[in-house]
Amino acid sequence: MLKREDNERLCRVGPGTPMGELFRRYWIPAVLSEELPAADCPPVRVRLLGEDLVAFRDTNGKVGLLDAYCPHRRAHLFWGRNEECGLRCVYHGWKFDTNGQCLDTPNEPPTSDFKHSVKLKAYPVYEKAGVIWTYMGPKEQQPGYPDYEWMRAPENCRNVSKTFEACNWLQALEGGIDTSHSSFAHNNNIADKNALRTRATAPKLEVVKTDYGFKYAGIRDLKEDNHYVRAYQFLMPAQQMRGAMIRWTDGKMEQFPSIAGHVWVPIDDANVWVYNILYSSDVHIPFTPEFVKKHEKDFGRGEEDMLPGYKLVRNPSNDYLIDREVQRTETFTGISGINTQDYALQETMEQPFCDRTKEKLGTADTAIIAARQLLLEATRDVEAGKTPRGADPETHSRVRGCDQFLPKGVDWKEALLEEMTAKF
Template sequence: MLSREENDLLTRTGPGTPMGEMMRRYWIPALLSWEIPEPDCPPVRVKLFAEPLVMFRDSDGRIGLLDEFCAHRGTSLWLGRNEQRGLRCVWHGWKYDVTGQCVHQLNETDETSFAHKIRVKSYPTCELGGVVWAYMGPPEKVPPLPKFGWTQVAETHRHVSKVIEECNWLQGLEGGLDQSHVGILHKSFRHDQANPGSLPDSFNARGGSPSFDIEPTSFGHRYVAIRPLGERQRYVRGYNFVMPFTQIRPFSPKNEAEAEKKFNPGHMWVPIDDENCVVWNWMYSWGKEPLTDDDRTERSLANGPDDVDQKTFRSFRRKENDWLIDRAMQRKENFSGIVGVNTQDRAVQELQGRIADRTKEHLGPADQAIIVARQVLLQAVKAVRAGEDPPGTDTSYYRARSAVKIIAADAPWRTAILDDMYPSAADQLAVD
């Protein structure tokens, strides 16, 4: 368990908080590119680390991420007109460029204008992998671009989605890192095919309780879940945790044929504020085979358009309707009675409360990945406080992937999967 002070340190990410200041040292996913699809399209509200912001794509295609509120009288620039290389407030006509500089004041004459003295807060952005990223830290500490493997493949080979989770970001991250729940929460009682919303027992929930090996990396840590398959084999799943909120996880195939696909998925849990986060979901093919339309539905995970409102990014199955739990399904088809693997995750995490009280928990050996992640996060906060760079603000994670294999019971897992988790340049798509 954690002390109250440690729990607050890990979960509070607003301006000026130690965790928030550490997390601002990384590139942060802010919007899907299609949310601001063309020059002069409508602006979009964005909230990151409890900061209300507005994003727009100007007439030249440049992206601005500004304080949401006009410097004049404080109304929202989201109402503004995106036109002629700037975002103009509709109240008094003050106009801002992508740097936050006020460039025109409709309510002042040329003689009385003081636009050159006015600037609203702005943050740098970049666009990679169909995502607009923001950097919110010190200008002199901008890290290399976030070139995760999935950002470096063609659009035909990747899929990215997002959904709002109604709890603190750390609950989501810890749920992703926790592997001992997979064969329980996501268990299907139907062995002939994958039950909607559940992963097939024959793949993701094999064997009994897992054992774990966890090792530090320069960007976070890797963790390996090992499940017995009878007396002669073991089922090994290797993951990477990339600071501060990214999980790279193995692909979970639906059948033996899919087991040959060279796919790699993952998640990022980005704070909106201390009581809500955005779960970013991505999957990409690092082989020649592109993703199919069916791959993009995210049907078993319930993250796609059939399950998540594409305007609000709220799941149709959520806390206010009890995630549409079906008790008959719970008795006969799956362990939870809830459709969608990630809906199941969100249900148990959201019911921990908006900010989980970790002073009351009792962790065991199966929770090692969570314990280590907390240690890495706390150490990173201390490093930033001491004027040092936190882990993962370099390029060390660029080639990180995940891996899954069935190996002999006496075979070392490192020999079997490490090359797959960190492929050489010759064995993967080039990352420039």
């Protein structure tokens, strides 16, 4: 249970809020590179941490992320002309470069030097691994560029996608670091009593705090078959990595050396972007297009599952197309798509965010409790002028998630140390 003031502190992300200021001390994803596919392509609307922005790629391929509203009369720059190394407002022709500097004010007299005094707010960007990142905090506290292992994986060993989720960012993140719900919400074959998460529905959780966040394991006792251990990484402020080697297809266990995860980026207090990460844990085993396509489909992100704007076909307006007969006879939820099942539960919680003063948490919520503690601690560190945990890329560059079978009595922290160390 959280105090009401702590719940507000964790959930509100606008400028000047404790959590909003915390997020502004990290590099966060702004858009996918595919959203700005070519020089002088159409600009895109961006909303991050309660701020309206516009992103564009100029004639030289450089990306700009600017205040969405022209400083002249506050027209939205999404309508702008992307031309000759600048974005030109179509209301009166004012033009801005990727740094926000005004280049031209054609409705002013030719002799005027007014343009030199006009500059639009612009945030620095960094493009790598199919993602355009931004830093929205104080310039003097800007950390080094993000350097997660998945960003260093070869392109044919990595897939990054994006989905819109209509809920507060913390509801989404807490679903991602909650391992026990997979025995229920993601039980897609209720007839199979031998599935790992059906055989052991109450994993033992162990959390170890680190300088980047924490690592933790969900340990499932499979009786005569030893332990199944799924080891996670929680990287401040809002990223999860987990082992994804052991997969289930049509009730059968498959193994593929892969690691999965998410990055949750608050849009505002009531909506979040979810960046979905999958990469091969072995550089010698790249992904095939068929594998990636099937993975996205399994998680509810296949081509036929998506609407424009990275939104899901299955959403609150159509009750996620729940099939009660399928729920009765085949799957636990009757909803298709692993992440869609999450969204159905998270998007229909209290709005704009959960009242956590009413919760009854148990041992299955150990990781969630730890994340809240670290996030609250970090907001207070920022208020005290300190660098928050995990902002320095050196702290997070050498970690990964994994899942393995281990003999009983073996300490996962020792046995999986090598497996949880980056190889790229």
